[in-house]
Amino acid sequence: MTTTGLRERKKADTRAALADAVLRLAEERGFDHxxxxxxxxxxxxSYRTFFNHFASKEEALLQPDRGPRLVDLxxxxxxxxxxxxxxxxALHACLDRLQADGDTWRRVFAVVIATPSLLPRLVETGSADERELALAVAARTGLDAEADLHPGLVAAVVSTVLRVSLxxxxxxxATASLHGLLDEALDAVVDGLPTPTPRRGTP
Structure with missing residues (x-):
């Protein structure tokens, strides 16, 4: 392996160690502590090394390079x-990679649910990803992400489908089929969100 390759591997290992540490400590103490x-x-x-990799503990938990980027897929x-x-x-490929580390993501979701202070950062992260996807959709369709409705609307719907499925x-x-949940949500959107039959016992 080249010197550059070794340096990148060491950087990735350090990021992974920091992401694992923040998740483990959040489970033990509560994220806010x-x-x-x-x-x-x-x-x-070192403290300084942390900031060479992440801007905050929130970023280390929510954006540690654990998951694939949907725009790349x-x-x-x-x-x-x-x-x-x-x-x-692309969504199915994303879920394949997420499911390969499903236990870690289940733990991250549990920390987020238990920590209201994380929700604004989660929304911020989702908005950035959605904007990136809108640009990718615009490039693929020859539309303008700023002037045309379609790219932004598609990105928002896809982001919501993925979030709800997760x-x-x-x-x-974390026992249900992620792929099945995703397809159920996508099919409902494609079908125009028909009103479902209520579950038995539901008013």
């Missing part, structure tokens, strides 16, 4: 593939 100093010490690095789909087909394939998966104890 964990400091950056605590995380750096637990990961065996969309870019892997051929340019002639219809947009919704390409998005569905939360349903977590609520089911």
């Amino acid at each position: 964990v400091t950056v100093e605590d995380v750096a010490t637990a990961a065996g690095v 969309l870019a892997e789909q051929g340019p002639d593939v219809p947009l919704l087909t390409a998005l569905r394939a 939360w349903r998966w977590h609520s089911a104890g």
